[in-house]
Amino acid sequence: MGGELSGNGEAQILPDSARKQGGWTAFPFIAGTLMGSSIALSGWANNLIVYMIEKFHVRSIDATQTFNIAAASTSLLPVIGAILADSLLGCYSVIWMSSLVSILGILVIALTAMLDPLRPQPCQIGSSICQTPSKVQFSVLYSGIALACIGVAGTRFTIAAMGANQFDNSKDQRIFFNWFAVTLYTSMVLGATVIVYVEENISWALGYSLCVAVNVIGLAILLLGRRYYRNVKPQGSPFTRLAQVVIATILKRKVPLSSRAEDYYHQKDGPTENRASMPTKTFRFLNHAALETEGDTKVDGSIAKSWRLCSVQQVEDLKSLLRIFPLLSSSILLCITLPVVSSLTILQALTVDRHLGPNLKVPAGSMIVFILTSTAINLTLIDRFLFPLWQKITRRSPMPLQRIGLGHLFNMTGMAVASLVESKRLKLAQIHHLSDQPGSTVPMFVLWLVPQLVLVGLGEAFHYPGQVTLYYQEFPKPLRSTATAMISVVVGIAYYFSTAVIDLVRRVTTWLPDNINKGRLGNVYLMFAMMQMFNFFYFLFCAKCYKYQSVEEGSKINNESSNAEI
Known part of the structure; x- marks a missing residue:
């Protein structure tokens, strides 16, 4: 290997060091770090809406907006961590320091569940009047959320850049990004099921304590693997x-x-x-x-x-940044599906029958697990079966923009299905005269909400790895860490945009009252589906005009070993 890491202008590496470090030897440590951080994030974030409603007596739509802002921060702030990694500290230092901040933030959230003075008194039985949290109680909660968001922001996508830096060729990097996505979504599933179940059915304090514990384990794994990492030195901004x-x-x-x-x-x-x-x-x-x-x-x-x-x-x-900017802009409405569907589905789940038996009830905060599971399963099916079939038929490898285009179609379809399901749920609520009965259960099984989540997960499986691969390979080489964070930046902007749109809808329409049985949530889903349809045509125009710089369009199958893919 010459003196420089191929595919990464971020640093100069001594040949002797390069021979001993990097490659797949470092992957288990990188994957372990990612799992610890992602399980912790999924455990505290996916149930944040329910926690704020039940323990802090926050109105449902306000809790949803807070969740969207927190999720946007965990997605938008990674670009700062990426810039620090590229220009000043390097990936390894940014990850371990951010992990400490994340642990501190989750610990503060856990304290609000452990200590009675840090949260308002429970609502009186039979009364709809609940105590409003004090400024101190809100300050402690929001401080914990902010620290946890900052910590996550500095780890998740910097880990992606650090992992890609361990490899010399684009083929290994592409395989790594696929495994990165599978590890990420599988970890999120574990957090959204096991930890969320513990929070709602055993103890909030225990659930948040588990989040702290797995984050600490992830940090320990990162530190244990230090000798195996390829050392990459930043070269200035x-x-x-x-x-x-x-x-x-x-x-x-x-x-x-x-x-x-x-x-x-x-x-x-x-x-x-x-x-x-x-x-x-x-x-x-x-x-x-x-x-x-x-x-x-x-x-x-x-x-x-x-x-x-x-x-x-x-x-x-x-120039390469300017060329790819239109494609970046088209991804904002593509990524808006996840925040809209994942947060509003929780509000739907709180109103329907979630019992899977006499003793088992699906936590509303675990509904996102259907998106994560769908993504993780479809990622494997796509790379094992669909893409090899694609290669046999076309004699060409599928390109990143083609994956992203399919993601557009499935996300748009998922939003349309969500509108249809909500229309059925609302009709049942009206038939049984539940519109004026807050907290009542609509006679509709919770699994009716699954198809919309599965479709969104399928869309994620197509466009998420496609975007990460596109940005990493098309961005200038000195901006590799920043490139892997760009999908996160787009998701962050999408969360903020969805928050602003939902707030506007609340102000100018009656579609989103606190009691969604009296609203028109289906119209909200349909509105976003129409926005995505127009955005899809914009994407097609941008993709038609774009010419790959680093990705060799139409690479032949015989230049790749398809059985090396996941």
């Missing part, structure tokens, strides 16, 4: 390099562009294959930044003023 292109372009905007490659500045060090001989014609105005003029370079050929002259490679790195 890549965003500074991108900003230099913008400033240099502005400063040289009046300098005529040249058609000769020798008039542009090329990096004097680094692998030859990373040097662009001539700037591309797309976003041609940015080529001014690489145009050499008098006084831009020193006698030895190095740059004299970094904010006035950039290399051709720097210019091309910024």
